[in-house]
Amino acid sequence: MLLLNDDDVRAHLDAPTAVRAVRKALLAANEGGLHAPPRVRADLGGGQLVFTAGHLRAEKLFGFRAYDTLVGAEQLVAVWDTEGGRLRAVVHGDELGVRRTGAIGAVAVDAAANPGPVRLGLVGAGTHAWAQLWAISSVRQVREATVAARRPERAEAFARRADEELGVTVRAVRTAEEAVRDHDVLVVATNSPVPVLDADWIAPGTHVTTLGPKTISRHEVPEALANRADVLFTDSPAQAAAYSEPHILPVDRMIALGAILSGTATGRTSPEQITVFCSVGLAGTEVAVAAALGEAAHHHARRLRP
Structure with a gap:
């Protein structure tokens, strides 16, 4: 043992x-x-x-x-x-546990983001954001990355670490909007009880992963994100539905990531669609x-x- x-x-x-x-x-x-x-x-x-x-x-x-x-x-x-x-x-x-969550996020990106190298935006510079970058960079070439955090010095430290440990160039930016607009993949990994972005910042074709709070009383992404999503999916619909408080995103619309991987459910069907992954930790x-x-x-x- x-x-x-x-x-x-x-x-x-x-x-x-x-x-x-x-x-x-x-x-x-x-x-x-x-x-x-x-x-x-x-x-x-x-x-x-x-x-x-x-x-x-x-x-x-x-x-x-x-x-x-x-x-x-x-x-x-x-x-x-x-x-x-x-x-x-x-x-x-x-x-x-953190790296397991990162790996789930990477599988979601590989399954739902548009093919090819990606421009990656990260809102949050903690351990979960790091694990997402660590895992995503193993399934896709990250040709450009930006990171925003509530404390700018954390974003700057994150960018230095990415270069030193992963060989990925990450640019620290001052606002969440800069990390959201004009990216192929967006990872939101915060502890914020209120939305840290505006749904209108997300461009057509973007894949979004949300990791942090996502219930009615505490949610890092806005409710309007569901209206922008053409494909809404999660690693476990059963677990998403079992939260003690309802999700801010509609669980009844969520497809299982495993079903997309197996081809028994349809994920992205066009380059302009917005895909949203709600990570709950299967x-x-x-x-x-x-x-x-x-x-x-x-x-x-x-x-x-x-």
Whole structure:
């Protein structure tokens, strides 16, 4: 059994590996090969301990992810095999979950954005925005990128890091509007309880991913975005519908990303359409990524043996 932490995730989980694992899980969910029940929440008094779980039948794996809303503690992911019940890996920390979400976003971009290199706009310069860039740059050439943040110094630091670690040139801009207008792909990754953009800023043909708050009382994108969207989709319609408060975007219009990937649902059909992806974190995808990380770490350890 492997016990892995954030440093192990950074060292052994590359973007293509994470994207492949997530893509397979999304397809499995559409085909009935991933069983992922709704989140389970245990009241702790002042917060909750939240569990998501998944069983990947073809991979003969199952496991869970646990995180809290009490103190913001380290997350935990555990993976077992179904052939003997062996505990294969335990991953603690925050990097796995963030990079899993990045990989889901990359699959959505690859499925719904117009083909070819992309001009990427990022609103938000935190860990989730970083993971989206990390993963997207593994599926598409990012020919131009801009980033805006509430604190300009964070956008500037994000741009320097992108150049140093990913070899992607990112330009820090002062306003969200500059990061939204005239881009092929837009990623909104903030904690804002109010919209950080105007739906009219989004040009025809743009793909939009929203990661942050998206309920009636707290939403980083405007309600009018749904009116601009020709295709509205999510990684889990069931999870989107299970929120304790209604979404600001209409869940009944949301198509499953796995269905688009398999061809059982229609995504983009013309270059001028606007596509909007509502990321909710399909349960079971973290188990798939943790298993892929475990395989990569095992392979690395074998290469180091004399």
